[in-house]
Amino acid sequence: MSRFDFRQASTTDDSALRALLQAAGLPFEDVAAERQDFTVAVQDDRVVGGVALETFQGVALLRSLAVVEPLRGSGLGSALYDRVLARARQLGLSQLFLLTTTAAPFFERRGFRRVERSQAPDVVARSAQFATLCPASATCLALSL
Numbered sequence: 415m416s417r418f419d420f421r422q423a424s425t426t427d428d429s430a431l432r433a434l435l436q437a438a439g440l441p442f443e444d445v446a447a448e449r450q451d452f453t454v455a456v457q458d459d460r461v462v463g464g465v466a467l468e469t470f471q472g473v474a475l476l477r478s479l480a481v482v483e484p485l486r487g488s489g490l491g492s493a494l495y496d497r498v499l500a501r502a503r504q505l506g507l508s509q510l511f512l513l514t515t516t517a518a519p520f521f522e523r524r525g526f527r528r529v530e531r532s533q534a535p536d537v538v539a540r541s542a543q544f545a546t547l548c549p550a551s552a553t554c555l556a557l558s559l
Contacts (some may be wrong), residue, residue: 418490420497423452423464430454430461431478438480439545445478451505452478453497455490465494467502467510470537474502476512476557477543495524499559507559511538513552526555 416445423431427445431454435442440448445466455463467474476498502510511534512521518528531544531554538544 417461418455418457418493420453420455420493423461424452427452427454427464434461434464434480434482435478437483440478440480441543442478443547444542450477451501453494453501455494456479457547462510463490463494465498467498467505467507468541468543469505469507470541472507472533473511473535473538474505474507475538475541476502476510479517482537488519491520495520499524503559509559510557512555513548514555515541515549515552518553518555521555521557524536524557526557527533529556 428446431452432442432445435445450466450468452464452466454461462485465479466477468477479491479494512526514521531539533556534544534554
């Protein structure tokens, strides 16, 4: 894997994060560093990957894991995942949920299990990601920490 710097995102990263997510075909309309706890990978002063936690009363929605096209398959996605998992533990979260239409195997290899969407806590189910941004056909996954 090439050299990357990892850091927490700031509001100055919002437009780069939205562009990254849009290019990856992921929901981006509600993305804002002040709303979600984003970790970004930066190479040559450019955001090349990101992942976020949207926290709700001790649980979180893991969302927006994306890497720029030329770096997919480089291990950067795994590195971002490892960092967001460490961040979730640092924040004392008890459980992570996510919705995906394409990446279920990636997350299942890391311990997530498929659950019915109805098993997500109400605070997560009311999030924009669950309520409107992700299709009903998306796979819901959960991980206990």
